[in-house]
Amino acid sequence: MAETVLSFVLDQLSTFLREEGRLLGGLRQEVQFIMDELEHMRAFLREAEAKEEDAEPRLQEWIKQVREAAYDTEDILDEFVARFARHRTTGFYGSVRRIFSSIKNLRARHRVASEMQSIKSRIKSISEGHQRYQSEYGISAQASSSLSAVNNTTWRYSRDDVLLVEEAKLVGIDQPKKHLISKLLEWDDHQLKVVSVVGMGGIGKTTLVKRVHEDPEVRRHFPVRAWVTVSQTCDFQYLLKDLIRQLHEEGQKPVPQSIESLNITELQEFVKHFLQQAGRYAIVFDDVWDVEFWHAIKFALPESSHGGNRVILTTRRADVASASCIESRGFVYRMEPLSIEDSWTLFCSKIFNGGNCPGHLMDVAKGILDKCEGLPLAILAISGHLALKDVNRTEEWEMVRRSLGGELEGIGKLDRVRKILSLSYSNLPWHLKACLLYTSIFPEDYEIGCLRLVNLWIAERLVEWREGMSIEDVAWGYLSELISRSLIQVTDVFYEGLPDYCRIHDLLREVLLLKSREQNMVTATTGRPTMWPSEKVRRLAVHSSWGNNTQHHHQRPNYCFDHLHSFVTIESMNPLLFKTLLSDVLRSSKLLKVLDLRGQETEEEIPNEIFKMFHLKHLDLYHTRVERVPKAIGKLQHLEYLNLGNTGVRELPMEILKLQKLRFLKVYQEVDSSDDDYGSHGFKAPSNMGGLLALEVLDCIDASSGSTIVKEIGKLTQLRELYITRLRREDGKELCSSLANLTSLRELSVASIGKGDDHEIIDLSHHHPSLSSSFLQSLRMLLLCGRLEKMPQWVARLHSLVRVDLDWSRLRTEEDPLESLQNLPNLSLINFCGSYQGEGLCFKARGFLKLKWMHLKRLEGLRWMRVEEGALPRLQKLFLEQLPLLDELPSGIQQLSQLQRLTLYELSSQLREKLLENQKEESEDYRRIAHIPEILIGYYTDDRIWREHQLWEKKEKKKKT
Numbered sequence: 001m002a003e004t005v006l007s008f009v010l011d012q013l014s015t016f017l018r019e020e021g022r023l024l025g026g027l028r029q030e031v032q033f034i035m036d037e038l039e040h041m042r043a044f045l046r047e048a049e050a051k052e053e054d055a056e057p058r059l060q061e062w063i064k065q066v067r068e069a070a071y072d073t074e075d076i077l078d079e080f081v082a083r084f085a086r087h088r089t090t091g092f093y094g095s096v097r098r099i100f101s102s103i104k105n106l107r108a109r110h111r112v113a114s115e116m117q118s119i120k121s122r123i124k125s126i127s128e129g130h131q132r133y134q135s136e137y138g139i140s141a142q143a144s145s146s147l148s149a150v151n152n153t154t155w156r157y158s159r160d161d162v163l164l165v166e167e168a169k170l171v172g173i174d175q176p177k178k179h180l181i182s183k184l185l186e187w188d189d190h191q192l193k194v195v196s197v198v199g200m201g202g203i204g205k206t207t208l209v210k211r212v213h214e215d216p217e218v219r220r221h222f223p224v225r226a227w228v229t230v231s232q233t234c235d236f237q238y239l240l241k242d243l244i245r246q247l248h249e250e251g252q253k254p255v256p257q258s259i260e261s262l263n264i265t266e267l268q269e270f271v272k273h274f275l276q277q278a279g280r281y282a283i284v285f286d287d288v289w290d291v292e293f294w295h296a297i298k299f300a301l302p303e304s305s306h307g308g309n310r311v312i313l314t315t316r317r318a319d320v321a322s323a324s325c326i327e328s329r330g331f332v333y334r335m336e337p338l339s340i341e342d343s344w345t346l347f348c349s350k351i352f353n354g355g356n357c358p359g360h361l362m363d364v365a366k367g368i369l370d371k372c373e374g375l376p377l378a379i380l381a382i383s384g385h386l387a388l389k390d391v392n393r394t395e396e397w398e399m400v401r402r403s404l405g406g407e408l409e410g411i412g413k414l415d416r417v418r419k420i421l422s423l424s425y426s427n428l429p430w431h432l433k434a435c436l437l438y439t440s441i442f443p444e445d446y447e448i449g450c451l452r453l454v455n456l457w458i459a460e461r462l463v464e465w466r467e468g469m470s471i472e473d474v475a476w477g478y479l480s481e482l483i484s485r486s487l488i489q490v491t492d493v494f495y496e497g498l499p500d501y502c503r504i505h506d507l508l509r510e511v512l513l514l515k516s517r518e519q520n521m522v523t524a525t526t527g528r529p530t531m532w533p534s535e536k537v538r539r540l541a542v543h544s545s546w547g548n549n550t551q552h553h554h555q556r557p558n559y560c561f562d563h564l565h566s567f568v569t570i571e572s573m574n575p576l577l578f579k580t581l582l583s584d585v586l587r588s589s590k591l592l593k594v595l596d597l598r599g600q601e602t603e604e605e606i607p608n609e610i611f612k613m614f615h616l617k618h619l620d621l622y623h624t625r626v627e628r629v630p631k632a633i634g635k636l637q638h639l640e641y642l643n644l645g646n647t648g649v650r651e652l653p654m655e656i657l658k659l660q661k662l663r664f665l666k667v668y669q670e671v672d673s674s675d676d677d678y679g680s681h682g683f684k685a686p687s688n689m690g691g692l693l694a695l696e697v698l699d700c701i702d703a704s705s706g707s708t709i710v711k712e713i714g715k716l717t718q719l720r721e722l723y724i725t726r727l728r729r730e731d732g733k734e735l736c737s738s739l740a741n742l743t744s745l746r747e748l749s750v751a752s753i754g755k756g757d758d759h760e761i762i763d764l765s766h767h768h769p770s771l772s773s774s775f776l777q778s779l780r781m782l783l784l785c786g787r788l789e790k791m792p793q794w795v796a797r798l799h800s801l802v803r804v805d806l807d808w809s810r811l812r813t814e815e816d817p818l819e820s821l822q823n824l825p826n827l828s829l830i831n832f833c834g835s836y837q838g839e840g841l842c843f844k845a846r847g848f849l850k851l852k853w854m855h856l857k858r859l860e861g862l863r864w865m866r867v868e869e870g871a872l873p874r875l876q877k878l879f880l881e882q883l884p885l886l887d888e889l890p891s892g893i894q895q896l897s898q899l900q901r902l903t904l905y906e907l908s909s910q911l912r913e914k915l916l917e918n919q920k921e922e923s924e925d926y927r928r929i930a931h932i933p934e935i936l937i938g939y940y941t942d943d944r945i946w947r948e949h950q951l952w953e954k955k956e957k958k959k960k961t
Contacts, residue, residue, distance in 0.1 A: 006042050007430035009070040010035060011464065013077070027080075030116045034073055037123045041066055062129045067519060069122050071538065075563055076119065078591045080112045082614040172342030173208055176335070180212045183331045184282065184310050185221060192303050194328045196313045196321035199335030200486035200505065201420045202377030205314040206286055208335065213284055213312070222282035222310065224275070225250055229286045230293060240267035240300065243283070247274055271300040275309075282310040289317065289427060294324045316424055318484040337374025344369065346376065350383035351391075364397045371401075371506045378507050381417045421511045424487055434462045435478050436487055439504050440512045440522050441541035441568055447491055447501045452598075452620075454479060455641055455664065459594045459618030460539075460566060471663075472696065472720070495781055495803035495829050536563040539594075542581065544571035561585050566594030566618075575601035582607070591615055598622040604648070611635045622646060622666075634658035644683075645699070646670065651684040657691045664697045668723070671755060677807060677833050677858070679751050679785050682725035690715030696744075699723035704753060707734045714738030721747040727786070728753060732763030745778055751807075752786030756834070759786040759808045765793060784809065791820040802828050806835035813838035822847035828874075834858040839885075843871040843892075855879040867892030874898050881905040889915075894928040902929065905938040912939055916949065 013035050017028070045066065183195055197205045212218060213227060226246040228239060241259055244267070248255045262270060275281055283301070288294065294313070301311060313324050321332045338346065347369050348357055357365050368386070372378040382400075389396045425436060435457050442448050454475040457463050463475045476498075482488045483499065487508065494500040504512065516522045524541040540561075567585050569578070578600055585592070586609035593615045602624040610619070611632035618641040627648035633639075634655030641664040649667050656662075667683040670676065682702035689701070690712035700723035703710050710731045713722065719742050727735065727750055739745070752760040762784060776797050785807040795804075801824050811817055817836055821827060822843070828850050836859050845868040852874055856862070863885045875896050880886065880903070887910045893899075904912070915925060915937060929935060935951035 006038055006045060006066060006070050009074050010038055010042070011461075013073065027113060027116055030113075030120055031073075031077065034069075034116075034119060034123050037127050038066070038070060038073075041127070062126065065122070065126050065129075068536075069119060069126060071520070071536070071563070073119050075591060076112060076115050078615060082590060083112075172338045172346075173204070173211060176208055176333070177211050177215070180208070180312075180333060181215060181218060183333075184212070184218060184312075192301060192309045192311065192328055194311045194313065194324045194330035196315060196324050196330065196332045197335060198315050198318055198321040198332060198486065200375070200508070201316055201424050202375050202417065203335045203337065204376040205335055207376070209284055209286065209312055209314055213282070218282065221280070221308075223279040224281035225283070226281075227284045227286065230288045234293070236293075236296060237264050237267065240264065240271060243271060243300075244274070247271075247278070251278065268300040272302050275300075276302045280308050282312065284312045284314075286314045288313050288315045288320050288324075291320050291323045294320065298324075298327075316486045318486070319481075338376060338379070339374065343372065343374050343379055346379050347372075347383050350380060351387045358391060360394055361391065361397060364394060364401055368397070368401045373505055373507070375505065375507060377420060378417050417507065418511055418514075421508050422515075424485060425511065425515070428485070431462065431464055432478060432482060434521070436482055437512055437516045437519070437521050438462060438539075439488070440509060440516045441524055441539065441570070442504070443524070443543045443570055444506055444509060445503070446570065447503055450479060450499045450502055453502070455618065456566075456568070456594065456596070459641055461593075470696070470720070537561065538563055539566045539568070540564060540585075541568045541570060542573060542578075544573045561588040563591065564589040565591055566596075567592065568594065568596040569598070569600055572599045572601060586610065586613075589613075594618040596620040597624060598643070600624055602626060604628070606630065608632065614638070617641065617661075619643070629653060629656070631655045637661070640664065640694075642666070644668075649683060650681060650702075652686065654686045657686060657688065659692065661694055662692055663694050663718075665692075665695060666697065666699045668700045668725075678755055679807070680723075680725060682723070685709060685712075688712060692716065693718065695719060697721040700725050700749065703727045703731060703735075707731050710734045710738060714741045717741055718744060720744050723747075723749040723783075725751045726753045727751065727762060729761050729763050733766045736764055736766040743778065747781040747783075748779060749781075749783035750785070754786065756808055757810070762786040762788055765790060783807075788815070790815050791817060796820045796823070799825055802826050803831075804829070805831040805833075807831075807833045809835040811836050811838075816841070818843065818847070825850065827851055829853040831855045832857065832859065834860075837861050840864040840866070842866045842868065844868050845870040847871045848875075850874055852876045855881070856883065857881040859883055860885065862886055864888065865890035867895060869895055872896055876900045877903075879903045879905070880907060883907055887911050889925060889928060894931070897931065899932050901934045901936070902932050903936045903938070906940065909939075912937060915951065 013031065017031060017035075045063065180195060180197070197209055199205050210227075213225065219225065224247065226243055228243050228246070230239065244259050245255050259267065259270065285293075285297065301309070303309065311324075313321065315321050318332075318334075324330070325332055337343075347365070348355065351357075368382060369379070372382060386397065386400060389400070425433065428436065438457065438460065439448065439453070441456075454472065457475050457478065458471055463471055463478065465471060466474050469477075479488065479499065479502075483490055483502070488502050488504060490499045490502050492499075492501040513524070516524075520536065520538060522539045522541060523537045525543060561584060564585065567582075567589070582597070586607055590613075592613045595610065595613070595616060595618065598620050599622070602621070604625050604627045606621070606626055606629065608630075610616070611630075613636065615638055616636050617638050619636070619639060620641070620643045622643045623646040625648065626644065629644070629649055629652055631653045632655075633653065634657075636659060638661055639659050640661050642659075642662060643664070644667040646669060647667070648669065650669070652667065668680040670680050671678040680700055682700040684702045684705060687705075687708050689709060693716070695716050696718050698713075698716065698719060699721060701709065701713070703724050704726035706728070707730075710724075710727070711734055713719075713724075713735070714737060716722075722742065722745060724735070729752070735750070739748070750762060750764070752762045754760050764784075776794055776799075778800060779798050780800055781803045782795070782798065782801060783805040785805075786809070788806070788809040788811055791811070795801075804821060804827065806817055809817070816838065817832065818841060821830070827848065830851060830853070832855070834857070839861055840863060841856075841859075843866065847868075848871060851872055854872075854875060854877070856879070858881070860883070862883050865886070867890055869892070871892075873896075876898055878896075878899060878901070882905065884906075885908065887908045889911070893902075904915070937949045937951055939947055939949075
């Protein structure tokens with residue numbers, strides 16, 4: 001997909017000309033010429049690549065030449081800047097240095113000019129090929145949409161045989177079918193209702209809706225029915241005519257010839273008039289790709305005097321699903337993958353005709369099925385492929401398991417799986433394509449940290465700046481859109497519903513790996529002894545299996561690192577091999593922009609070669625053994641991201657202030673790695689830390705040196721996240737003054753000097769004139785770790801606050817923490833640890849209306865809890881931990897109708913025994929918590945062995961037993 005690469009490089013070259021163009025001198029015209037030529041080719045590339053898989057080798061080679069020329073142009077300019085841009089000094093000595101450097105680098109400048117001339121010649125030759133292929137394929141930039149429309153129309157009408165293949169044998173569909181039918185039939189008002197079914201490609205949306213649409217009860221209830229396949233690129237006029245034909249044929253009426261001469265508006269009116277006169281209708285729009293389609297088609301759908309009309313949409317995109325349901329207060333059904341049991345049943349029904357899998361194939365069959373991850377299309381296609389294999393030859397099945405990614409490149413049903421999954425990728429704009437391809441750096445089944453991914457996207461320049469938005473917000477928006485399009489799966493969330501961890505479906509990852517290799521975008525090494533092409537590796541990701549595989553002790557890939565832009569390690573690898581590989585990378589990679597070594601067994605000193613990386617923007621040394629940051633850090637003028645979390649670094653040198661582009665700075669170490677309740681050590685910063693004006697994330701600064709550093713914090717007006725440790729009581733007033741300047745602050749963590757019960761008092765009860773109108777409006781997360789004499793008054797005005805943690809506050813009975821928090825309109829998460837000394841907590845009526853998650857821990861004096869009627873109406877998870885005096889369940893817990901999980905850890909033995917003994921429907925305790933789907937009791941036995949008892953996992957399961 002050279003068009004993605006080309007768009008990315010053109011964006012970088014444009015930025016380069018704007019920011020560094022004055023360095024080029026006469027070379028500027030050469031760069032502009034190359035940019036102009038590449039821009040001319042971009043429109044053609046978009047269409048040529050649609051045919052690349054079926055194209056002759058000459059066109060494929062031409063596409064590769066365009067991609068490599070774009071990459072090489074970027075590399076040459078990066079080399080140019082690295083050599084010449086670092087000599088921007090002033091004064092007499094600066095002038096002498098510039099003269100010396102210009103003489104010294106004269107040959108280098110000639111070499112760069114020569115390379116640019118070479119690129120220019122290549123571009124001219126490629127441009128001739130562009131004109132030749134344009135003529136040969138009959139594609140022009142103006143006509144580019146027509147080919148796409150034809151290709152998509154062809155695909156649109158061939159997709160049904162893939163998605164509906166052997167639908168009679170599909171399993172796990174009965175319950176979703178019943179659920180959808182009940183939703184279609186339950187509404188009894190006259191408003192048009194919409195049901196949207198959303199999920200990733202191949203998950204069975206069309207199959208499910210087809211079964212619903214053809215159900216006898218649905219047919220009886222909705223006499224007027226139609227099924228319209230929309231697909232990626234649809235001809236809206238043709239689609240309306242198709243709908244009219246279906247409606248007439250369903251009613252056994254002749255299709256009027258007059259529709260052929262109607263325009264779109266007239267066709268919409270025709271459909272609307274017909275449906276108003278007809279009976280109750282149910283229309284399916286299958287495979288809807290954008291919101292605009294819904295906004296266009298809804299004008300043809302009347303409420304109708306008959307009432308109870310229904311529309312069903314299937315889509316891969318969550319935004320389409322929700323947009324279509326908003327006005328009608330409809331229902332969005334998100335399809336989930338098949339369960340392990342249903343996947344196995346479907347798998348065996350195809351291969352063994354419903355019989356059992358032979359014992360000698362059991363392990364390999366399960367390994368293959370794991371790759372499908374409950375995706376029905378993949379299970380059917382792969383089982384169909386395996387049905388042709390000899391069941392007595394295990395090695396044939398093993399070959400399929402080992403080479404499943406390669407099998408996707410083949411023909412027949414497995415190739416169709418690839419096409420289905422590729423459709424969603426092809427529909428993306430170029431910047432989202434690049435971001436999605438980048439996820440292929442992570443290994444199979446890997447849970448990707450969303451913050452890590454977003455920051456890597458930014459460092460790799462895959463995120464575009466947008467007016468009025470921070471680069472982080474834009475990047476999170478990219479992630480959100482990929483999630484919405486069912487291309488990235490969220491596995492865990494942080495506060496405010498923000499995705500914390502995510503993953504890529506295994507088969508989609510295989511597709512992305514294929515495309516990434518085509519583009520030479522990412523090279524990921526695994527445990528396989530594969531020799532990757534050595535010519536120009538640009539992004540290298542090393543997985544732990546590579547370093548730990550003994551085969552590689554004698555067989556290391558023959559990599560060429562001269563063009564390497566990023567080096568990322570995933571999980572820890574063999575220390576000896578890692579050091580050797582890192583040495584090779586640092587010795588020959590002059591263009592490196594990203595260096596991510598998190599979790600590796602490094603030396604205590606940062607290698608000196610790193611500080612020669614002029615272009616380095618992203619340095620991640622999280623969880624390494626590094627203990628000191630040298631003064632040479634100041635040489636990394638372009639560094640934007642520095643992560644030294646969970647390292648031994650406790651102080652930063654004065655030279656850190658030279659990093660004027662630094663946005664992200666994390667330097668901390670856990671106080672007690674076995675217990676995260678005790679917070680983290682921060683770092684001692686230079687006294688004029690306020691000079692780092694670009695900082696947006698600061699975690700976590702040691703404030704024990706006094707008020708000077710606290711005052712400096714107030715100069716960092718771009719801060720979005722601020723973590724402070726070892727704050728002195730007397731500096732609380734100065735901190736409040738500094739906070740008043742931080743109008744963009746979203747996360748604030750303040751810890752006082754001390755540990756646990758020995759924490760000093762945090763004094764933040766100071767009024768500042770602008771405090772109420774500044775950071776109070778933006779703050780979403782507040783963490784306070786230390787004793788509080790009283791809750792700061794301004795906490796009750798944090799109307800945007802979503803999460804609050806109070807650790808070791810030791811508030812007295814008269815300072816009930818709930819009073820300040822209960823009316824906050826957006827609060828959804830509470831963590832209390834050692835925060836209250838009172839005997840009881842009362843959640844008052846109409847309090848905590850949006851709270852979903854609450855964790856109460858180490859409240860050692862707590863004896864009772866009461867939930868008044870109307871309190872905590874949305875609470876979903878309640879954790880009660882280390883509350884030794886609590887001898888009964890919270891009164892009113894039966895009113896928490898939304899509670900999904902109750903976790904009880906290390907409570908009084910009296911309460912534990914009471915719960916374990918009273919699992920009978922007639923007991924009072926049982927009746928109070930019988931509505932909760934999952935209850936977990938954890939405790940230590942007398943010999944300190946940890947036990948967990950699942951009181952029940954699901955209400956349904958409990959009923960069966």
